[in-house]
Amino acid sequence: MKKLLIQKNLLTNNIKKIVETARLSGCEVMAMLKGNGYGLGLCQFARLLLQNGVKTLAVSEFCEAKELRENGIDNEIILLSPMCDLNDATEAVRLGIVCAIGSEESAIILNLAAEQQNMRVRSHICLDTGFGRFGFLADDTKYINDVLSRLTNVDIEGVFSHLSDSFGDETNSQKQYELFKSAVKNLEDNGYPFKLKHICNSCAFLRFCDMHMDAVRVGSAFLGRLPIKNTLDLNRIGLLESCICEIKTLPKGHNIGYANTYTTKRETKIAVIPVGYKDGFGVVKTNDAFRFKDILRYIYSDARALFRDNSIYVTINNKKCRLLGRVSMFNIIADITDVEAQVGDAVYLECNPILIDSAIEREYI
Ligand SMILES: *Cc1c(COP(=O)(O)O)cnc(C)c1O
Numbered sequence: 001m002k003k004l005l006i007q008k009n010l011l012t013n014n015i016k017k018i019v020e021t022a023r024l025s026g027c028e029v030m031a032m033l034k035g036n037g038y039g040l041g042l043c044q045f046a047r048l049l050l051q052n053g054v055k056t057l058a059v060s061e062f063c064e065a066k067e068l069r070e071n072g073i074d075n076e077i078i079l080l081s082p083m084c085d086l087n088d089a090t091e092a093v094r095l096g097i098v099c100a101i102g103s104e105e106s107a108i109i110l111n112l113a114a115e116q117q118n119m120r121v122r123s124h125i126c127l128d129t130g131f132g133r134f135g136f137l138a139d140d141t142k143y144i145n146d147v148l149s150r151l152t153n154v155d156i157e158g159v160f161s162h163l164s165d166s167f168g169d170e171t172n173s174q175k176q177y178e179l180f181k182s183a184v185k186n187l188e189d190n191g192y193p194f195k196l197k198h199i200c201n202s203c204a205f206l207r208f209c210d211m212h213m214d215a216v217r218v219g220s221a222f223l224g225r226l227p228i229k230n231t232l233d234l235n236r237i238g239l240l241e242s243c244i245c246e247i248k249t250l251p252k253g254h255n256i257g258y259a260n261t262y263t264t265k266r267e268t269k270i271a272v273i274p275v276g277y278k279d280g281f282g283v284v285k286t287n288d289a290f291r292f293k294d295i296l297r298y299i300y301s302d303a304r305a306l307f308r309d310n311s312i313y314v315t316i317n318n319k320k321c322r323l324l325g326r327v328s329m330f331n332i333i334a335d336i337t338d339v340e341a342q343v344g345d346a347v348y349l350e351c352n353p354i355l356i357d358s359a360i361e362r363e364y365i
Contacts, residue, residue: 014235018232
């Protein structure tokens with residue numbers, strides 16, 4: 001048994017706090033819902049957002065926009081990834097999705113999709129100011145103008161860019177922001193008065209108040225899971241519930257788990273819990289360090305981990321229990337030597353919902 005518990009009150013408080021902060025700053029909130037709504041369940045999370053003051057939803061994939069519409073959500077939806085498939089674009093136009101344009105090809109596909117149905121489509125232009133992913137290169141304004149001037153069935157309403165280092169060195173974000181502003185000004189001078197300009201994600205929203213512009217695209221902040229200081233005091237959302245499926249006592253000196261990383265130091269009562277990598281539990285981002293200063297940072301944090309108790313804990317009958325050995329594909333082992341527990345007792349595990357397999361049931365509590 002396992003399900004992902006989502007603490008509705010805590011999540012609602014986060015939403016309200018974010019909406020209010022944006023309101024005071026004079027910008028609107030676009031709630032980002034990629035990855036099954038950051039693991040909170042696409043439609044359930046969308047409804048909660050809409051009930052608590054969010055007006056615009058943003059997604060990364062067409063299938064997400066479609067699922068929202070199929071579930072009766074007829075609010076504004078922006079698809080932030082430019083489209084490359086004419087069938088998807090055709091359906092997106094029909095469903096009234098606001099679509100991004102980030103290249104000549106995506107512009108042509110979107111325009112064609114609208115033209116063939118004798119409809120108009122609303123769009124936001126995506127500019128690459130330094131991320132190196134989607135978008136027209138920001139200083140290519142002449143080329144962008146040329147592409148946009150050929151679009152017969154597209155209404156251009158917004159322009160946006162995405163920050164690559166909003167959680168890191170502020171100067172990287174500043175540079176992107178300045179480039180964005182100057183590119184937008186050039187485009188506006190050529191006759192595109194954008195109603196909605198946006199560049200901030202969650203971290204930038206919390207850190208860079210001067211960059212809010214007309215809208216902020218917020219995702220991970222709703223879950224209170226950010227790689228920066230939690231200045232809004234947001235609650236951490238996400239708790240996996242499972243149960244104990246076996247209990248036994250191991251003698252001192254017995255191995256636990258793959259690669260023999262743990263040996264019992266005393267007679268130890270253990271609980272086997274049917275949760276593992278397969279479910280997304282215990283998945284850690286790999287250290288993709290290339291630069292020397294990053295490597296030093298990782299060495300430092302690894303060294304720190306040696307001196308601190310870096311273990312993972314789960315909660316059983318209101319007691320914290322340490323996990324022993326490695327997380328394996330289907331199971332984890334908890335030390336319950338000092339806990340009253342039986343097979344079938346509930347186990348609670350702190351987790352990031354976005355990592356939890358979307359096949360696992362979500363329950364709002
Ligand atoms: C994911 C994403 C966001 C939101 O990012 P968070 O850091 O989770 O707030 C904003 N804009 C774009 C284009 C994204 O892909």
